[in-house]
Amino acid sequence: MAERFDPNFTKMVVEAMGPKTDPRTREVLGSLMSHIHDFAREVELTIDEWMIGVNFMNTIGQISTAQRNEAHRISDVIGLESLVDEIAHRHVSESGEIPTSSSILGPFWSPHAPFRNPGDSIMQDPHDGQVTLMHGRVLDLETKKPIAGAVFDIWQASSNGKYDFQDPENQSPNNLRGKFRTNENGEYHFYALKPTAYSLPTEGPAFKLLSAMDRSPWRPAHIHLMVTHAGYKPVTTQIFPKEDPHLEDDSVFAVKDDLVVDFVPLEGDEKATLELEYNVTLAPVVNPNAEDANVSRL
Amino acid sequence: MAERFDPNFTKMVVEAMGPKTDPRTREVLGSLMSHIHDFAREVELTIDEWMIGVNFMNTIGQISTAQRNEAHRISDVIGLESLVDEIAHRHVSESGEIPTSSSILGPFWSPHAPFRNPGDSIMQDPHDGQVTLMHGRVLDLETKKPIAGAVFDIWQASSNGKYDFQDPENQSPNNLRGKFRTNENGEYHFYALKPTAYSLPTEGPAFKLLSAMDRSPWRPAHIHLMVTHAGYKPVTTQIFPKEDPHLEDDSVFAVKDDLVVDFVPLEGDEKATLELEYNVTLAPVVNPNAEDANVSRL
Numbered sequence: 001m002a003e004r005f006d007p008n009f010t011k012m013v014v015e016a017m018g019p020k021t022d023p024r025t026r027e028v029l030g031s032l033m034s035h036i037h038d039f040a041r042e043v044e045l046t047i048d049e050w051m052i053g054v055n056f057m058n059t060i061g062q063i064s065t066a067q068r069n070e071a072h073r074i075s076d077v078i079g080l081e082s083l084v085d086e087i088a089h090r091h092v093s094e095s096g097e098i099p100t101s102s103s104i105l106g107p108f109w110s111p112h113a114p115f116r117n118p119g120d121s122i123m124q125d126p127h128d129g130q131v132t133l134m135h136g137r138v139l140d141l142e143t144k145k146p147i148a149g150a151v152f153d154i155w156q157a158s159s160n161g162k163y164d165f166q167d168p169e170n171q172s173p174n175n176l177r178g179k180f181r182t183n184e185n186g187e188y189h190f191y192a193l194k195p196t197a198y199s200l201p202t203e204g205p206a207f208k209l210l211s212a213m214d215r216s217p218w219r220p221a222h223i224h225l226m227v228t229h230a231g232y233k234p235v236t237t238q239i240f241p242k243e244d245p246h247l248e249d250d251s252v253f254a255v256k257d258d259l260v261v262d263f264v265p266l267e268g269d270e271k272a273t274l275e276l277e278y279n280v281t282l283a284p285v286v287n288p289n290a291e292d293a294n295v296s297r298l
Numbered sequence: 299m300a301e302r303f304d305p306n307f308t309k310m311v312v313e314a315m316g317p318k319t320d321p322r323t324r325e326v327l328g329s330l331m332s333h334i335h336d337f338a339r340e341v342e343l344t345i346d347e348w349m350i351g352v353n354f355m356n357t358i359g360q361i362s363t364a365q366r367n368e369a370h371r372i373s374d375v376i377g378l379e380s381l382v383d384e385i386a387h388r389h390v391s392e393s394g395e396i397p398t399s400s401s402i403l404g405p406f407w408s409p410h411a412p413f414r415n416p417g418d419s420i421m422q423d424p425h426d427g428q429v430t431l432m433h434g435r436v437l438d439l440e441t442k443k444p445i446a447g448a449v450f451d452i453w454q455a456s457s458n459g460k461y462d463f464q465d466p467e468n469q470s471p472n473n474l475r476g477k478f479r480t481n482e483n484g485e486y487h488f489y490a491l492k493p494t495a496y497s498l499p500t501e502g503p504a505f506k507l508l509s510a511m512d513r514s515p516w517r518p519a520h521i522h523l524m525v526t527h528a529g530y531k532p533v534t535t536q537i538f539p540k541e542d543p544h545l546e547d548d549s550v551f552a553v554k555d556d557l558v559v560d561f562v563p564l565e566g567d568e569k570a571t572l573e574l575e576y577n578v579t580l581a582p583v584v585n586p587n588a589e590d591a592n593v594s595r596l
Binding site: 004005006009010012013016017018019020021022025026027028029031032033035036037038039040041042043044045046047049050053054055057058059060061062063064069070071072074075078079080081082083084085086087088090209212213214215249253 | 302307311337360381385547
């Protein structure tokens, strides 16, 4: 099909990059432009379709604010963040064992979550959810020994499906966010909510894209985790209650089998009615001086 | 290289489109998502690079206004509008002759350009340019006969390199824009400026992208034309003075050999010092009822 069109055009565009172009920039943008051209030729993109795309692209930034990152959400809806996450974090240890799977960061992580004390609650404000005692250990993939002093960063939506900065009328800053350090036995514990499923916003470009693809805007209920310790590959992930009906059609393709967990009834704790034990396994960094792209988030 | 990654992921994302998806939408978005995934795997896109892309995408819409279409400009800089134009307009007649080449619309066409009388000037406001008598004929590709009543729509930047709506301090609305109808001999004539080269804006996302690629933001001097008549494929194009130094590195890849023209000295006309004869050849529509994507612009 491509022979119908000038076979030199894409090469000419890619080779227009000047000699001072950074080599990695040349590689990334050269590949990106080539794939966009291949796409246009493959579907014989019409002028009207191209113009729909141009207008759509402008709407992405126009709706974005400090509290809403629509380009991030669009890339989640097309599976790009999940794919980039896979590229960054696929890891098979020499033993063949694998660490806790990573999943996407999503647009709601905050660098400002406070450190809280072991056993604290991350709920600052009223909610209609089920309180859960979440606990477990952080372990070294190779030695199976506990990792003391690991930082366990958790964030989740409230029982109305909204995160603190989406919901300033009902939630104070850092509600349902917190960082905890593991003790000498690698243990953490705190009180959180059993998470609630929520829909992506049902207006705006990402929803328009989902609707055009006849897809659900729902995400399965989930808790976000980011677990870090010097000398280990950090893991950013999400865990999902096993009974959620949206595990199979997550709008952002973040579910992996080993991230599906079981909340069980808890008795004898007046603060919580459910319990979740969840252990995290981190892979040691082979070359501690190697750059890990994930670190720059922190 | 792709085997390092889950071979089913992209298929799963594409097949998530529901049964009510419009077939063409399925084709276009399926191809687009597949190519974006292939790109990410091919370059092993890092999380930091992806995040740079997400932030960049938001800036495109944030700088766009009714007077500035940055997504359109970005797609020009990566050659996409030129490619879509090629896909839409490549035409070889049965005789092997080809009509006037099309080129990109660009972001400065206006639906509001007034009809002017034959021989009028499109200059409403003061300028420092060289006035040119532009004239010629519009011809049928097959019969070589003149086309009467064709609409010749012209727009150009002023001698400061700006279009009317970029430059409200110096230019009134529709300065350097106008529509003319060809007479019974297919002839048009009017006064315009010899065009001036200009740079794309040297701030904003498109300039950032050009700079990252060590490319010039300059466009060669050009006049925009859109020539239409019922029963013919419309042509949107640009013509370029042959001596322009930026013919070889046009920032939006719009130059084609047959669009390079020669402005010659003119004597005996007190209104103009230059003359440009330019004939346009239009291809008849084989099936006059067939939809032409270009028509919807008009």
